Amino acid sequence: MxxxxxxxxxxxxxxxxxxxxxxxxxxxxxxxxxxxxxxxxxxxxxxxxxxxxxxxxxxxxxxxxxxxxxxxxxxxxxxxVASMIQQFVAGMDSCGQFWQMVKRCWKQFLPVFTNAGNKLTRNSFQDLFTIGWSPAGSNRREEEEATIFQWEWWLMAIQEHEVDHTFEELLVFITGADLLPPLGFPQSCNIDFYDQEPGMRRIPYASTCSLSLYLPRGVANEDQFKDLMNDALKGSLGFGKV
Structure with a gap:
């Protein structure tokens, strides 16, 4: 040259x-x-x-x-990084020449090996969760439905940029991951509930190990729910249950 x-x-x-x-x-x-x-x-x-x-x-x-x-x-x-790549390829090919299959069908494997950069939306975020409801008709169920109504409003506010949070930030809070794994999480994320003790203000919390978000029952006010979630996300530190 x-x-x-x-x-x-x-x-x-x-x-x-x-x-x-x-x-x-x-x-x-x-x-x-x-x-x-x-x-x-x-x-x-x-x-x-x-x-x-x-x-x-x-x-x-x-x-x-x-x-x-x-x-x-x-x-x-x-x-x-050449030696590391060669070791990776050799390891993949040790499983029935799997890397050769990846090379032949690279378009199908592209979402697995690269970050596709797909943004989370309200619908895709909601689909991650299973809600741990109390029995239908109970007082607790009514309080939980009130909270979930505010939860769904808050997710819409995130999508419409009406609150200073993102779905990625919320995903980190609940799971520890800032994007969806290519093959998905090993289990669905959960929303469970807790009761506020009289005279106490307990903010929502999460367990990244169990992929669980805990919300207080009976929150029927938008501003109250917004303040609780803001304090939970802005005040959380470290890994694990916060």
Whole structure:
């Protein structure tokens, strides 16, 4: 490859890298356009670039900058993970050449191996849940129906952007996951209920292990339910039951 020749990685979107330092360093290489920039690059990043398998950075000229950027991208996008990918493929193929089937039918397997980016909606979110009702006709059942009416209103408010929450945020609160697993959860999520003790204000809570959300019975006021859920989501910390 001739110095200064463009590669197919020139337009590679470095935002796919999760490491901020990698993205910033590649950006510094991309912005190197003067002899002063190159001298500064060598002074601060030459050892890092050499560690990416590009030892000629120490003698590089401005004509080499785009090639070096492409080789850095290639290092982090392909070479550094090549052994892990090979091990993954070998493991898949050890199960009846399963990876070869994936390659042949890649469109069918695309939702399994990639994030399709499908946004949650009110309907798709509601479909995740089974409600643990009390017996029909009981006082508790009436109180639960009042709460679920407010729950459904609140989900609609999320969809219409009338409240400062998202379905993804709510999913994290209940399950610990910020998107639906490709094959779904191992069980349906649950909505169960609890009674508010007199003189006490107990906010809704969740158990991510059992995929359960617990709501108070008898909440018939929109503002009250909104405040309870806001305090639950904004005040929750850590993993587990909050």
């Amino acid at each position: 001739m110095c200064g020749q463009k590669t197919s990685l020139d337009d590679f979107d470095v935002e796919v890298f999760m490491d901020e330092d990698i993205k910033q360093n590649i950006e510094k290489v991309s912005n190197c356009s003067t002899p002063e920039d190159l001298a500064d690059l060598k002074s601060h990043l030459a050892d890092w670039i050499a560690g990416c398998g590009i030892p000629d950075i120490y003698t590089a000229t401005l004509l080499d900058v785009m090639r070096i950027r492409g080789e850095i991208v290639s290092h982090f996008a392909f070479h550094r």
